[in-house]
Amino acid sequence: QVQLAESGGGSVQAGGSLRLSCAASGRTLSSYAMGWFRQAPGKEREFVAALTWKPGSTRYADSVKGRFTISTDNAKNTVYLQMNNLKPEDTAVYYCAARFGIVLTSSYSYEYWGQGTQVTVSS
Numbered sequence: 001q002v003q004l005a006e007s008g009g010g011s012v013q014a015g016g017s018l019r020l021s022c023a024a025s026g027r028t029l030s031s032y033a034m035g036w037f038r039q040a041p042g043k044e045r046e047f048v049a050a051l052t053w054k055p056g057s058t059r060y061a062d063s064v065k066g067r068f069t070i071s072t073d074n075a076k077n078t079v080y081l082q083m084n085n086l087k088p089e090d091t092a093v094y095y096c097a098a099r100f101g102i103v104l105t106s107s108y109s110y111e112y113w114g115q116g117t118q119v120t121v122s123s
Helices: none
Strands: 003-007 010-013 018-025 032-039 046-052 058-060 068-073 078-083 092-100 117-122
Touching: 003 092, 018 032, 018 092, 018 117, 032 068, 032 078, 046 068, 046 078, 058 068
Parallel strands: 010 117
Antiparallel strands: 003 018, 018 078, 032 046, 032 092, 046 058, 068 078, 092 117
């Protein structure tokens, strides 16, 4: 089992920044991929960014490229999502997820999920 706990959400104005954190525990994660997804009211959960614990594979949704950065602190077993130049359309509940193996962008491919953290961006 892998346990994931997100933190760092909040409310900001458009153009602002937030950093989300996802603390992972429960297993050796070196063979896992970690992803960030988001879900706005009335919409399906969508892929935001993902990477592997071992450096080499990182992917971003087109909508966040150049604004969001995913990274890890292996010593802390923590994954971060640095979000800059936030837009109102970034408003959603953000979820951290984990899967064994390579980076994929489908939420159905991820086995473990955190509880989510709310991000609200006002115009």
